[in-house]
Amino acid sequence: MSDLPQKPAAGVSRRTVARATAAAGLAALFGAAATAPARAATRLGPRTWDVSVPSAALGRTAPVRLILPSDFATRPDKTYPVLYLLHGAHDDYTSWTRETDIEAFTAGRDLIVAMPDAGPTGIPSVWRGGPDYETFQMKEVPALLARDYRASGVRAVAGVSTGGYGAMAHAARHPGAFTAAASYSGVLDTTAPGVPAIMDAIVARENLPAASLWGNPVFNLLTWRDFNPRARATGLRGTALYVSQGSGVGGGGDPLPGILESALWPSAQGFARTLALMGIPATTHFYGGGGHDWAHWKPEFTASWPILARALGVPE
Numbered sequence: 134m135s136d137l138p139q140k141p142a143a144g145v146s147r148r149t150v151a152r153a154t155a156a157a158g159l160a161a162l163f164g165a166a167a168t169a170p171a172r173a174a175t176r177l178g179p180r181t182w183d184v185s186v187p188s189a190a191l192g193r194t195a196p197v198r199l200i201l202p203s204d205f206a207t208r209p210d211k212t213y214p215v216l217y218l219l220h221g222a223h224d225d226y227t228s229w230t231r232e233t234d235i236e237a238f239t240a241g242r243d244l245i246v247a248m249p250d251a252g253p254t255g256i257p258s259v260w261r262g263g264p265d266y267e268t269f270q271m272k273e274v275p276a277l278l279a280r281d282y283r284a285s286g287v288r289a290v291a292g293v294s295t296g297g298y299g300a301m302a303h304a305a306r307h308p309g310a311f312t313a314a315a316s317y318s319g320v321l322d323t324t325a326p327g328v329p330a331i332m333d334a335i336v337a338r339e340n341l342p343a344a345s346l347w348g349n350p351v352f353n354l355l356t357w358r359d360f361n362p363r364a365r366a367t368g369l370r371g372t373a374l375y376v377s378q379g380s381g382v383g384g385g386g387d388p389l390p391g392i393l394e395s396a397l398w399p400s401a402q403g404f405a406r407t408l409a410l411m412g413i414p415a416t417t418h419f420y421g422g423g424g425h426d427w428a429h430w431k432p433e434f435t436a437s438w439p440i441l442a443r444a445l446g447v448p449e
Contacts, residue, residue, distance in 0.1 A: 180205070181236055186249075186277055190268035197274050198226050199282065200236055200246035214287035214445040215245045215278055217270070217311075219296030222255040222335045228293075232427045233434070242447045245284055249274045253339045254346075256332070257299035258360050261348050271303055271310065289441045291315035291375075293430045295335065298323075298362065301404075304372050305365035313373035313444030315437040317430040318394060321376070321404035322363040324350065328400050329357070331393075363404045366411060373444045374415035375437035376405055379423020390424030397425070416440060 173185040182199045202213050218235070220228040226248045229235050239246055249270045251257040257266040278284035290311050292300040297319020304314035322328060329350035333343040347356045358364040381395030401419070408415045418436060423429045442449045 178236065180240070181230065184277070186269075186273060188269050188273050190265040190273060192264065195250045195269060196226055197250065197277075198230060198248040199278075200230075200239055201282070202243050202245065203241055204243070205283075211243075212283045212285040213243055213245045214289070214447065215247050215275075215284045216441060216445060217288065217290040217300075218246060218248045219257060219270075219290065219292030219299045220248065220251060220255050221292070221294030221296050223253060223338060224255060225253075226250045233431055242442075244445055244447050245278060245282060247274060247278060251296065251299060254335050254341070255295035255299075256335065256346065257296070258302065258346065260346055261344065261353075261356070263345055266299075267303065267306070270299070271307055287312060287445060289313040289315075289373075289444045291317070291434065291437065291441060292319065293317045293427070294425060295320060297321070301362035301369070301374075301376075302360060302365070305362050305368040306360075308368040309371065311372055311444075313375070313441050314369070315375035315377075315434070315441060316401075317377050317433040317437075318379065318397060318401075318425050319362075319376075320397060320400060322400040323347075323361040324354070324357050324364070325400040325403055327396055331396060363400075363407050366404070366407050366413065369408070370411070370413050373440050374408070374413070375417075375440050376401060376415055377418040377420070377433040377436070378402075379425075379429055380419070380421050381424065382422060390426045391422070393425040394423055394429075 175183045177183060180201045180203065184197050184199055185194045186197055188195050218229045220226055229248050235246060251266050252264060257270050259265045259267050275284065288311050290300045290303060297316030298321065300314045301316050301319060301321055304311045320328060323332060332346065336343050336346050347353055347360055350357050378398055378401035379394045380398050381391040405415065405417050418433065439449045
């Protein structure tokens with residue numbers, strides 16, 4: 134299977150979506166294809182939509198980008214599995230369609246692709262006294278998809294960087310919610326040496342107080358552990374897993390992606406060791422060099438696709 138090719142930037146930003154007026158819903162366009170009134174939706178292409186989701190968990194309306202199956206309009210009684218793709222830090226829900234050819238890649242495959250918002254930090258968690266992105270992604274978006282887009286109960290999740298954290302954290306904290314989970318350069322042990330500082334830096338870059346995520350990593354250690362994929366690894370038993378991470382050593386060009394990748398290497402290694410000690414199967418790919426960027430994440434998605442496809446019950 135070929136790699137996902139680069140696409141020119143063409144995503145719709147969060148700000149654009151927030152300003153967009155409500156478009157005609159899918160029910161009006163597809164007739165019986167929608168089983169209930171759809172939320173405000175903006176059509177971006179033949180199969181791609183941005184949907185505004187009123188979220189009690191976030192206290193605002195938040196976007197999710199959907200890629201619908203090719204036969205969605207002609208099979209009104211059919212339900213579909215869902216592949217959730219989570220974005221990384223300092224990016225947004227448009228990243229997968231902006232950086233990859235996921236629309237063409239999934240054409241002809243009977244699944245829905247859902248790319249929900251995770252805020253500017255891309256950390257889809259329950260923030261301390263703030264937004265609850267976990268509930269948004271784990272309850273509100275799935276409820277919308279089941280109600281308005283005929284999503285079945287079969288789900289898989291994959292993510293890059295902090296989205297990789299989200300994929301493993303969601304699957305670990307909600308055992309059985311996903312048939313498969315994949316992380317590409319994810320933050321998989323939030324309490325590993327140096328990782329709390331990385332998390333704090335991600336939060337601080339968005340001009341948010343460091344303690345607004347899970348509190349102080351020392352005084353609020355139990356909270357940090359509760360949201361730590363490695364500490365919650367027992368919840369991953371029975372879920373097909375794919376974990377990839379580069380060492381970040383020896384990469385050329387801009388050194389920053391390599392430095393960040395290198396800093397997360399011990400976290401991913403520790404996570405994999407914990408899975409092995411617990412007898413939880415996982416497919417891992419730890420490679421030399423590499424950077425914390427899409428040039429390395431795209432081939433890792435391709436490598437993980439057979440695992441995701443089998444878990445979703447769709448053709449590889």
